Amino acid sequence: MSLTESTLRVALYEGPGTRALSQETRFETLKQLLSQGCSVRRAADPGDVSVWIGDWAGDFEEQGEAAAHTCISVAPEHLPEAVEASRKSVAAAPAGQWKPWFPVIDYDRCTNCMQCLSFCLFGVYGVDGDRKLQVQNQDNCKTNCPACSRVCPEAAILFPKYKAGPINGDVVSDADLQREKMKVDISALLGGDVYSLLRERTAKAQSRFSKERDADKALAERQKCLTKLAALSADIPPEVLASLPSPDEIARRAAEAAAKAQAALAPKD
Amino acid sequence: MAHPRILYCHCQYAQVLPKEVKEEVLKKLCASGVDFEAVADLCELSARRDPLLKELSEGGPLKIAACFPRAVKWLFAAAGAPLDASNTQVTNLRVEHVEPAFAALLDPSLSPNLPAVATTTPSHVAH
Numbered sequence: 001m002s003l004t005e006s007t008l009r010v011a012l013y014e015g016p017g018t019r020a021l022s023q024e025t026r027f028e029t030l031k032q033l034l035s036q037g038c039s040v041r042r043a044a045d046p047g048d049v050s051v052w053i054g055d056w057a058g059d060f061e062e063q064g065e066a067a068a069h070t071c072i073s074v075a076p077e078h079l080p081e082a083v084e085a086s087r088k089s090v091a092a093a094p095a096g097q098w099k100p101w102f103p104v105i106d107y108d109r110c111t112n113c114m115q116c117l118s119f120c121l122f123g124v125y126g127v128d129g130d131r132k133l134q135v136q137n138q139d140n141c142k143t144n145c146p147a148c149s150r151v152c153p154e155a156a157i158l159f160p161k162y163k164a165g166p167i168n169g170d171v172v173s174d175a176d177l178q179r180e181k182m183k184v185d186i187s188a189l190l191g192g193d194v195y196s197l198l199r200e201r202t203a204k205a206q207s208r209f210s211k212e213r214d215a216d217k218a219l220a221e222r223q224k225c226l227t228k229l230a231a232l233s234a235d236i237p238p239e240v241l242a243s244l245p246s247p248d249e250i251a252r253r254a255a256e257a258a259a260k261a262q263a264a265l266a267p268k269d
Numbered sequence: 270m271a272h273p274r275i276l277y278c279h280c281q282y283a284q285v286l287p288k289e290v291k292e293e294v295l296k297k298l299c300a301s302g303v304d305f306e307a308v309a310d311l312c313e314l315s316a317r318r319d320p321l322l323k324e325l326s327e328g329g330p331l332k333i334a335a336c337f338p339r340a341v342k343w344l345f346a347a348a349g350a351p352l353d354a355s356n357t358q359v360t361n362l363r364v365e366h367v368e369p370a371f372a373a374l375l376d377p378s379l380s381p382n383l384p385a386v387a388t389t390t391p392s393h394v395a396h
Contacts, residue, residue: 006319007309027299031292034279034309039321043304098313100282104343108384135347138316160312160340161283168285168363169340171384 003139008083008092009039010053010072011046018054021074029053029074036083037095051086053079100161102138103148109156109172114261116148116157121245121253124148127264142240150235153177272377273330273358275305282310285336286362293367294334294374301375311335315344322350330379334360334370342383354383 010033014020021029026042033040033053041049051070070089072082087094103116103124112133117125125148126136146167149157155172166172244250277298280286298305306325308314314322325331326345331352335341338359345352358380360373373380 003317006317006321007314009321023296023300027296030295030299030307031279034281034307037281037309037313039309039314039319040307041304042299042307045304093313093317095309096282098316100310100312102312102316104315104340104347106339106343107346158340158343160336160344161285163285165337169337169343171337171339 003093003098005091005093007037007039008051008087008090009041009049010051010083010086011041011043011049013046013052013054015044015046015054017057019057021055025055025074028076029079032076032079033083036080037093038083050090099139099141099143101143101145101159102141103135104158104160105133105135106156106158109154110152111154111156112264113153114264115151115153117264118254118258118261119151120148120257121250123253123257126260131264131268133264142237144237145235145240147236271330272303273332273356273379274325274328275303275374276311276325276331276333276335277305277307277374278311278333278335278362279307279309280311280336280362282313290362290365290367290370294362294371297367297371298374303375311341311344315348318348318350322348326350326352330356332358332360332374332379334362334374336363337361338382339384352383354385355381357381357383359383 012021012026012029012033014026030040030042041047046052046069051072053072053074055074056071070086072079072086086092110133112131114133117127117133122140122142123137124135124140126134128134146157146159146162149155149159149162149167155166155176157167158169159167160169162168164170166176245253275298277295278286279291279295295307298307306321308321313319322345327350333341338361341359342352342354356379358373359382360370362370365373
């Protein structure tokens with residue numbers, strides 16, 4: 001997925017040459033534009049925004065200042081299609097073509113300990129030229145999985161769309177930090193390899209369910225078990241657990257991540 | 270003194286902002302006649318490193334209606350558009366009610382509220 005394009009920027013224009021919009025039309029037009037992923041300037045002066053949307057009076061859109069811009073009518077029967085045409089003509093980002101789930105690092109808190117980099121099997125994290133942790137492949141992140149932020153001992157990893165604090169960006173309390181530390185300690189007690197543990201438990205459950213004769217009962221039991229496992233393993237969604245790679249692949253990726261983290265933490269020459 | 274610019278985030282791709290709050294605030298902004306910028310989803314602009322964020326962060330006093338100030342701060346930073354803590358006020362639509370949220374946006378005075386430093390002491394500072 002390419003994230004190189006910008007969003008389509010438009011101006012909701014009500015200056016000379018247009019009829020003033022009713023409050024209702026202004027609101028509904030804005031909502032429509034936002035639902036199409038646009039960034040909208042609502043201002044007397046559209047500035048350097050090149051796509052203007054308004055209730056055009058006469059042939060104003062074909063003369064004067066407006067002629068230098070793409071002018072679109074607010075008429076609801078034309079607006080969505082005209083916006084899409086404009087988006088294509090300026091090569092702006094298509095609506096909804098991005099993943100609204102990715103980690104954001106709070107560098108006021110991050111200690112560059114690399115626990116997240118070691119933990120994530122999906123290569124979301126990396127380091128920059130100064131060996132500072134950064135999010136490098138946000139598209140690799142598994143939707144609704146906040147596990148790396150649970151592993152972070154400093155509560156420095158945010159997922160702004162998460163339901164609860166401090167992962168959603170809410171203030172970090174001392175109690176939150178104690179909880180984070182406890183979770184890291186638990187993973188260490190389990191042998192330090194959370195993924196192996198999860199894989200093992202999933203494999204055991206699969207083996208047990210394969211022997212079940214009643215398919216419905218087996219399914220219900222499996223769902224119950226996955227729900228429990230997800231609760232035990234720091235909110236990891238069942239679909240992420242179910243899609244974990246083979247033990248060998250987990251071992252390979254974990255070793256790769258650990259090597260990256262180790263290299264980042266090694267003394268500089 | 271010019272009114273601080275206003276940025277409104279519609280959080281289009283998740284249900285984390287209560288629908289009635291975000292829509293009422295948008296409706297009131299539309300009715301007020303003030304100038305403002307509205308974006309479908311601030312997270313998307315951050316992910317795309319959209320140049321609009323840099324324009325906003327470098328353009329002087331700014332009021333943002335979105336989510337938690339800590340999240341907003343680091344979303345801008347992740348896009349290479351760090352906010353000026355002394356010139357930015359975030360209204361959190363995840364927790365605020367409509368009236369105070371709208372009043373905060375329309376108030377010409379600015380009460381900066383970005384976390385300037387960690388709100389609890391990270392261990393690398395404590396030890």
